[in-house]
Amino acid sequence: MPHPVRSKILAGASVLTLAACSAGGSTRGADDAARDRGGAGGTLSVAINSATVPIPDSPATQGAEGIRWVSGQIYDALTAFDLDQADTAPTPHPSLAASWTVSPDKRTWTFRLKTGVKFHDGTAFDSSAVLFELDRLTKPGSPFFSESLSTAAKFQTQTIASYRAPDPATVEITTRQPDSLLLWDLAGIYFPSPAAVRKYGNRDYPGHATGTGPFKVRSYTQDTLDLVANKDYWQGPPKLDGLRIRAMADPSSRLAALEAGDVNWIETPPPDAVPRLKSQGDAIRTHPYPHTMVLYLNLAKAPFTDPKVREALQYAIDRKSLCSGLLDGLCLPASQAAYEGNPWYDKSLGEKYHYDPAKAKALLREAGHSSGLSIKVAIPTGGSGTMWPQPMTQVLQANLKDVGIDMQLVPLESNLLLTIGRAGFTGPNQQYDALYNSMSWAAPFLADRFSSDRVPPAGCCNVMGYRNPAVDQAFAAVSAEFDPAKQAALMAKALGLAAADSPMTFVVHDLDLQALAPSVRGFVQPQSWYFDVRNVWVKPA
Structure with a gap:
């Protein structure tokens, strides 16, 4: 019997294997396009997963999305x-x-x-x-x-x-x-x-907006940012003539724009459209990278002051079914911040938090919640890096209901969730027991959401209000180590130590789904949230 939520967004979809996604999810044509550095020119037109274009200040607004497409191009x-x-x-x-x-x-x-x-x-x-x-x-x-x-x-x-x-x-x-x-x-x-x-x-x-970067601003509105190549760029001019950033929060709108030829690159198309796009010759690009969907837990009040309740959530979620079923292989199950193969992955923790609803129920009973409990969770309506929040959180809601947790979902605009993330569960934000959003951990200062000196408002962005002297010492050791290899090993240890205490619930690792028209050449997808499009060019029709 089809999954009731899956059927809403994936009707008729064929399965993409997890192995294909882990290897980059690329077709032969996509690989050829990535290697094609033989031309130059054209305008790259990108539809991003945002209701408005990030404001091109320094830094740009909208968090990591603004840095990816705006700050990193102008500055x-x-x-x-x-x-x-x-x-x-x-x-x-x-x-x-x-x-x-x-x-x-x-x-x-x-x-x-x-x-x-x-x-x-x-x-x-x-x-x-x-x-x-x-x-x-x-x-x-x-x-x-x-x-x-x-x-x-x-x-x-x-x-x-x-x-x-x-x-x-x-x-x-x-x-x-x-x-x-x-x-x-x-x-x-x-x-x-x-x-x-x-x-x-x-x-x-x-x-x-005026920087030293590879692209100059020609015009800016809430809907569109038009950039032109900086021919005098100090590292050499980009191959593109221009770069156009268009805001399209709705996945179906982005898909329609790509298929109509209005844009030649879109972020996170609807998963059920991926087979069709591949059959039409579009390049489907995926790659493991430092971006994970999590539940940030409010540790200032019950029930998440109890570590047994926090751990129960980790075992209640069927991550493998979420990835292989609802999302057709477009994610990887997450038991900690880093994915396996990344230098910051803690091998000693490994994939500890597997799906075990019986264990989740037992932990809840030990914590005194044998009759169940209710939690109120803020979730994004959409926006940068949120993947497909409504259907995904509905699956989480069903998983938690199976172990006796009633998860009330409160949809909020993504920029409001960013604001809560920086302010913490204070003032009116205290009403929420958890916040569902992405965790970008491309750099240590982004990955460390756990040190007590990063608790708002003094620091940023330990939204949970998590405090653990052992974790503080572990991250202090990272900062004090100047040898890169030793630093990476200490980072893995610190992230694993924090994950073992479950101040946040790990859900899935995003695979950075991007769809590119066949005309887009020379793009290499890195293990990073950020992109370098200086060697990209658009082949004339």
Whole structure:
């Protein structure tokens, strides 16, 4: 008998194997298109999973979606990730910072900047531009300080104690304690033209966004962001003539736009459309990457103050059926933040949280809930990185009902959920027992949702309010380790230790489903939320 929720969105779908998705889910044609670097030109038109285009400030709005399609195209940062490869999880390397050294006490970093780099308005990038943006993000009372940008960037700026510019080509940044992760943090701090911000002010600047990046803004509205290639880009011009970002929150609208030729790339098409798109020659791109659907639990009140209740949720969810049934192989079951094969995967924890409803019921009985309990959960109506929230949470709702948990779903707009994630379960947010949303963990500062110094409002973004001295020590050890291999091993240990205490419920690992028209050439899908489209081009019809 068909699954009642599955039938609503997957009628007539054929099964994509999990093995195909794990290997990248690519057809022969898609692989050929990815390797095709022989041309140049065209406009890449992308329909993103968002109701509006992220505002092109620094950083752009809408969290990781804004960084993927807006910040990373218009701006550069001191460090960057190697995204034009799929074989390894990207790590930081030089970008606007050509090189760096660290003081003997491991607290002061000295960055030598690239010289000759220009903003889109022709003004020079130098150390004064770095200090200008750091003031804008971290120094209340400075002329262009922005409370909203400061909140959005708190993930990256939290450990910065001070900074100065000894000369135009040098910046020194001092952290509150030794912080080996600063290079990761700096990859998410983007630099606008100080001249443009001063000219237009914080309020009007996004309409005139000006960076040093590979694309320049031609026009911006809530529905469409039109970018043109920066032919004078300091790393060499992109192959594309233009990049158009269009907001389309509804999956069926994105699908229709791709099939009509209005766009040539869409995020997360409806799963049941995947076989048809492949048969039409479109490239279906999937890849394991650091993005996981989770339930963030409110640990400030019952029932989730009890670790047995938290653990019961882990065993109540049938992740394998969710992936192989409802989503036709477009996800991987998740028992911890990282997926198997990633350097941060804790092998000692492994896939501990398998489907075991009997064990879930036993844990609930031990916690005094033999007659069941009710929880109120905020879920997104859609938006960046949410996959297909309504049908997926309905499956979770059915799983939990089977073990005696009544899960009341409260749909909220995705930007409101982002706000709750930064503020925590405080004030009116206390009404929710949990928050269902994605966890992007592409960098350590994103993966660490568990340290007590990241509990809002002082830090970001331990929405659960989770506090565990052993976990704090584990993440402190990561920050204090400057050897990359040892750092990765400590990261796996820290994430595994946190997962074993279940402050969040892990659901599935997203596989970053993208659908590209056959005309889109040269795109490599990395093990990252972020994309590099500088080598992409669009083949003429």
